[in-house]
Amino acid sequence: MTAAANSPLEVGEVIARIAAEGGRRRAARGDAGLEPFPRKRKYALGEFLRLDGAEFVRACHIGLLRRDPEPAELAAGIDWLRSGRNAKADLLVRLRWSAEGRRLAVRVPGLKRLRQLRRIRRVPLLGPIAAWIIEWRPSPGAGAGSDREA
Structure with missing residues (x-):
């Protein structure tokens, strides 16, 4: 082993590596430029409705189901909205009253x-x-x- 491999890492370097890895993973999922959506027990409808496309679908999953959407769920949600037959509120309702959403019972007045x-x-x-x-x-x-x- 080299001396560099055995040297302790600085805190800043560890944080930079973690951030870089998170960026690579978000890019692989297709949400590299999106800001994180807060996880709370209660949301206002506007917190979701102000978002669009992949950001909206991702926020619905994070907020209502407490997890990131699987790539297939993200694609299906985007296609479902783009079809023109469904509104954003329909996706919110669908996720909130799914079996998983009912179990978590996130409040959205x-x-x-x-x-x-x-x-x-x-x-x-x-x-x-x-x-x-x-x-x-x-x-x-x-x-x-x-x-x-x-």
């Missing part, structure tokens, strides 16, 4: 109401009308200081 509206809209003929009425009425407890679970 307002998401439960969106889920209900999407279900109502699927009812033939009356669905869109009922959804419109519900959408325009104030939600119970929506006054000042309200912090309802969704």
Whole structure:
């Protein structure tokens, strides 16, 4: 072994190596330029909805499922949104109420109401009308200081 292999590493050098390895792994997954999404127990809908594309899909998985998406899940999520038949809220609802999402029970106030509206809209003929009425009425407890679970 050489003397360099046995010499102790400086803390800064270790941190630089770890950061470089993380960058290589993110590049391999296709999310090299994305900022990390915070892991919390409660999110506002806007924290997700302000994002687009791969960043949005990745944030949904990190926030709601507490893990990075598998490459196939990332690609499927992006394709699902690009199809034009689905909205961002649909992916949020789908992940939050999946078996994994229900087990983790991350709070996103307002998401439960969106889920209900999407279900109502699927009812033939009356669905869109009922959804419109519900959408325009104030939600119970929506006054000042309200912090309802969704």
